[in-house]
Amino acid sequence: MKRLPSRLPTAALVVLFVGCFCASAPILRAADLASDISAALRDKALAKGEAGVEILRLEGTRDGKPQVLFRHNSDIPLIPASNLKLLTTSAFLDHFGADFKFKTTLANRGEDLILVGDGDPSFGDAELYKKLGWESTTVFANWAEMLKKRGITSVNNVLVDDTILDQEFVHARWPANQQHLRYVAGVAGMNFNANALDFYLHVSGSGSVVNYETDPPATKYANVNNACVGGRDNAVWLSRTPNTNNVELKGETNADNAKPISVSVHDPSLYAATVLRETLESKGIKVTGKVDRDSTARTALKASASDVRVMAIHETPLDAVLARANKDSMNLYAEAMCKRLGADVSGQPGSWKNGTAALADFLGKCGVSASESNLDDGCGLSKENKVSANALARVLAYNFASTKVRQTFTNSLAVAGADGTLDKRFKDAGFTDLRGRVFAKSGFVNGVSSLSGYVKAKDDRWYAFSILMNGVGDIATCKQIQEKIVRAIDDASSVGVSSAR
Numbered sequence: 001m002k003r004l005p006s007r008l009p010t011a012a013l014v015v016l017f018v019g020c021f022c023a024s025a026p027i028l029r030a031a032d033l034a035s036d037i038s039a040a041l042r043d044k045a046l047a048k049g050e051a052g053v054e055i056l057r058l059e060g061t062r063d064g065k066p067q068v069l070f071r072h073n074s075d076i077p078l079i080p081a082s083n084l085k086l087l088t089t090s091a092f093l094d095h096f097g098a099d100f101k102f103k104t105t106l107a108n109r110g111e112d113l114i115l116v117g118d119g120d121p122s123f124g125d126a127e128l129y130k131k132l133g134w135e136s137t138t139v140f141a142n143w144a145e146m147l148k149k150r151g152i153t154s155v156n157n158v159l160v161d162d163t164i165l166d167q168e169f170v171h172a173r174w175p176a177n178q179q180h181l182r183y184v185a186g187v188a189g190m191n192f193n194a195n196a197l198d199f200y201l202h203v204s205g206s207g208s209v210v211n212y213e214t215d216p217p218a219t220k221y222a223n224v225n226n227a228c229v230g231g232r233d234n235a236v237w238l239s240r241t242p243n244t245n246n247v248e249l250k251g252e253t254n255a256d257n258a259k260p261i262s263v264s265v266h267d268p269s270l271y272a273a274t275v276l277r278e279t280l281e282s283k284g285i286k287v288t289g290k291v292d293r294d295s296t297a298r299t300a301l302k303a304s305a306s307d308v309r310v311m312a313i314h315e316t317p318l319d320a321v322l323a324r325a326n327k328d329s330m331n332l333y334a335e336a337m338c339k340r341l342g343a344d345v346s347g348q349p350g351s352w353k354n355g356t357a358a359l360a361d362f363l364g365k366c367g368v369s370a371s372e373s374n375l376d377d378g379c380g381l382s383k384e385n386k387v388s389a390n391a392l393a394r395v396l397a398y399n400f401a402s403t404k405v406r407q408t409f410t411n412s413l414a415v416a417g418a419d420g421t422l423d424k425r426f427k428d429a430g431f432t433d434l435r436g437r438v439f440a441k442s443g444f445v446n447g448v449s450s451l452s453g454y455v456k457a458k459d460d461r462w463y464a465f466s467i468l469m470n471g472v473g474d475i476a477t478c479k480q481i482q483e484k485i486v487r488a489i490d491d492a493s494s495v496g497v498s499s500a501r
Contacts, residue, residue: 036488037070040481049447049471052078052389055489058400058454059461066397066464069492074393077372077386078468081443083450084380084387085334089322089412090395091362092337095344098408101315102340104190106143107297109308111156112289113280114297115273117190119164119343119350121324121336122316124192124272126215126260128324136193136216137279139314144283146312155280157289160273161297162189165339165350169268173382180240184381185264187335189349192272194332197222198260199238201253203230210253215260218282221274222247222265230254238263269293322412326441327420331379338378352377363387366394380443389466392452396464400454413439413453431483438486440465442479447471449478455486457493465489 033055041051054074061067102120106113122128126136135141147155169186170179178184185195198215210228222245228236231252238261239248245266265271273291281287300308325333338359339350345361346354356375363373368391376384399409414420417427417435421442426434440453452466467482 033070033488033492036491037072037485040484040488041072043477043481045472045474045477045481046469048473049469050076050078051470052076052466052468053485054389054393054466055485056393056397056464057461058397058464060459066394066401069463069489071390074390074466075369075372075388077374077388077391078470079383079445079448080380080385080387080392080468081445081448081450082329082331082380083392083441083443083452083466083468084375084378084385085325085329085443086392086441086452087359087363087375087387087395088334088338088341088378089325090399090409091359092341093318093322093399093405093409094362094365094402095341095358096318098318098405100318102318102321104139104314104316105301105310106312106314107301107308107310108155109294109297109300111154112294113155113158113276113311114294114308115158115160115190115276116297116301117160117162117164117188117269117272119189119191119336119340120314120316120321121187121191121194121330121333122321123190123314124216124275125324126193126198128320137275140276140279141283143276143312144280144285147280147285148283152285154286154288156287158273158277158280158287158291159294159297160190160269160291161294162269163295163298163349164343165189165336167269168351169266171335171352171377171382173376173384175381176242179242180238180263182262182264183331185332186266186268187332187339188268190269190272191332191336192216192268192275194262194330195268195271196262196264197247198262199249200257200260201228201236202256203253206230206232212249216275216278219275219278221245221271222263224249226250228253236261240264240266242266319408319411322408326412327414329421329442331381334379335377363391363395366391366398368394381445383445383448387468389452389468392466392468393464396452396454396466400462400464410439410454413441415439425479426483426486428480428483431487434483434486434490437490444475447473449475449482451479451482451486455489457490459493461493463489463493 053072055070056066102118105116124136182196200213202211224247227250235251237251324330338355341358342355343350345358372388372391374386376382414422416422416438437456443450449469
């Protein structure tokens with residue numbers, strides 16, 4: 001790190017003074033931002049890979065516009081991994097506004113109940129609901145009690161209308177051998193418990209087949225073949241045959257699990273409707289018909305048709321959904337927002353085609369060239385996604401400039417050392433003072449590591465940064481490099497920065 005001498009000749013002081021106000025002047029400061037970041041990027045961990053970096057000062061600029069402080073390959077589209085969620089959540093927030101709420105409706109037509117989905121990714125999310133003191137089926141249970149109070153003790157069919165989104169639940173370019181995993185769960189117009197079935201195992205003895213409970217409880221939506229036994233090791237295998245709900249539970253375990261082991265489900269909408277039926281029956285409401293789809297209810301409700309009547313509405317505020325997408329990096333949440341945005345913009349069922357088109361339009365609104373992105377999904381799981389560091393930095397700057405969305409968006413980001421995917425970041429000596437001042441989104445897929453967000457620096461001003469790394473193997477070192485770059489921004493801020501590289 002270069003440092004200026006403690007005493008400067010008068011001429012040097014004049015140059016330094018001018019540099020602070022002239023955007024084209026060379027960088028003159030005690031902490032040489034360009035040198036520090038360039039040195040970090042020369043690490044051997046990046047020798048066979050490529051990186052894109054852009055740093056913006058968001059406050060204290062002469063014209064009030066974001067000022068570029070550093071660029072390195074920042075206009076080259078790279079795989080962003082989960083940093084793509086910054087774009088998806090920003091576009092959704094910009095289009096719908098911070099006051100938007102997902103609305104899941106319970107309606108009836110004659111003796112049929114109809115669950116009308118709005119694409120809400122949080123509906124029945126056991127992990128989220130637990131923070132509210134709820135269970136995954138609490139909304140369904142409340143609805144059952146409401147029906148009983150109205151004297152309804154029997155219904156015919158339990159139907160689901162998920163036409164707000166299309167029925168391409170799983171992206172064609174998501175890893176085929178991982179689609180049973182929770183983070184590769186499909187997305188639908190009606191979602192439930194992150195579209196996964198959670199297992200809690202109970203060991204009865206070595207060599208004995210384990211007992212288990214599921215959340216949602218006692219559902220028959222999946223066919224479970226249980227061959228898991230008690231043993232010395234914790235080596236449980238939970239999988240699902242593609243395009244079915246045939247689940248295999250095998251391996252061995254040496255203890256009960258406090259945290260759930262999860263498997264994704266096929267056709268999330270019918271999963272939700274099945275659990276609704278089971279919850280109704282558990283509360284004493286008889287269901288005489290079947291679980292099936294209804295593709296007409298949403299349109300009928302929109303047209304105020306007399307034969308379809310609203311029984312109840314469950315609302316989810318947007319800030320809860322944004323936080324799960326960004327802080328916790330929930331892929332399903334980002335994909336639901338991508339498709340739901342596409343539905344509203346296009347007037348057609350939300351899809352990856354119209355959803356990513358809406359994301360691209362938002363990038364244009366942020367002043368980003370079309371050549372700096374290629375968008376394939378909303379969460380970053382597809383490796384066909386490409387976006388530049390400049391694009392993400394401009395999205396961050398756009399949000400920061402908006403008094404309507406700035407706080408809502410910033411609140412959705414993980415806080416270094418405090419929560420989400422950054423709770424264990426910036427922990428090494430020399431970095432801990434950045435904890436609580438870095439608000440960002442991390443990203444990882446095989447060979448890719450990324451970190452983009454904001455830092456509230458020592459000068460009490462805000463800076464945006466985007467760091468994308470592709471073709472890398474040593475992810476741990478890449479994370480250290482990212483933290484060094486944020487450290488350099490903070491160090492430079494204490495004496496001022498003046499120009500772009």
